Amino acid sequence: MIHEKAKTMLQEKKLRLTNTRLEMLSFFVDNPTGHSLSAILGRFSSVFDRVTIYRTLNTFVDIGFLTKTLAASGSSYY
16 A cells, blocks of 8 residues: 655655665555564565665665665675
8 A cells, every 4th residue: 555655755855756666665655663674575575576676775765765674694685
């Protein structure tokens, strides 16, 4: 479900409103706790390809929507 807050956040940063960005950002708006990269891939890899997911996550980190944390095990969390 697309969240209006996600749409507004993307528009404020002057980013294109792609389905990938809208769906992934809506997920994080609705579920603001940390998520492992493997969980994110599991959630979205049936809808979007892995490269698109990685690029979208990196974009969200670069503009400050998400932070990326590395666990001691080397796993990434967003």
